Amino acid sequence: MKTLKAMAEHERPREKLIQRGTQTLSDQELLAIILGKGTRQHDVLWLARKVVQNIDKKGLNLTIDDLISIEGIGPAKAMLITAAFEFVRRRIKPTGLKISRPSDALPLIQHYGDRAQEHFLCISLNGANEVMQVRVVTIGLVNQSHVHPREVFSDVISERASAIIMAHNHPSGRVEPSREDTEVTQRIKVAGDLLGIELLDHIVFTQDKYYSFAEHDLL
Incomplete structure (x- = not known):
């Protein structure tokens, strides 16, 4: 990805936000605006990319120590990020959102559509099909060696999801x-049936499109 200096002015995160709105920015660009500036060694987009990679692995549970371990992130930036996380946790919670059709799930996942690697996600639902949790299970190619039922269902079972x-x-x-x-879909479905946890859908998506196994009667 280009550095901030190499970008045309209209491509830079702040200018894009002003001209086109927040929804046109990637996660990395949004975080770059929060961080404000980079360091002598790394520009702000590089720092934002590293932080986003860690968020993909650990979610919003990153601690200040986790953030400080990222090259270029000091205590001030780490506190800024964790404060933003806490604000998001308090104000915007996916829990309770009812999923009635595949398109209902897209706002929870589609911001991963711009990732250069495949991100395998799991949405846990209660008996009323309300969202309990959204998590990244694996990063990398989606195949049977990378996506194992153990990783998919370990947290789902502890949450008592249906x-x-x-x-x-x-x-x-x-x-x-x-x-x-x-x-992978069939393997997870079989494991879920044994555990009494229904696989409602497998959605393959990009930033602007999706394919639903359920809509195509493949479950």
């Missing part, structure tokens, strides 16, 4: 499922 929706992005921009996507 059902799940799986989702992952396709960096290629195409949403048609691969053979590996179908194999």
Whole structure:
């Protein structure tokens, strides 16, 4: 990705936000605006990318120590980020959102559509199909060696969830499922049936498109 200095002015995060609105910015660009500036060694977009990579792994549970361990993030920036996390936790919670159709889940996941790697996500639901939690299970190719039922269901079981929706992005921009996507779906469905946890859907998505296994009667 280009450095901030190499970008045309209209491509820079702040200018994009002013001209086109917050929804047009990637997670990395939004965080770059929060951080404000970089360091002598790294520009703010590089720092934002590193922080986003860590958020993808640990979610909003990153501690100040976790953030300080990232090169270029000192105590001041770490406190700024954790304060923003806490504000989000208090004000914007996905819990209680009812999923009635695949499109209802898209606002919870589609910001992963711009990732360069595949992110495999799991949405836990209660008996009323209300969202309990959204988490990244794995990062990398979606296949049977990377996506194991143990990783998918470990937190789901502890939450006493009744059902799940799986989702992952396709960096290629195409949403048609691969053979590996179908194999993983069937494996997770079989494991869920044994555990009494229903797999409601597997959604393959990009920033502006999606494919639902449920809508295509593949579950």
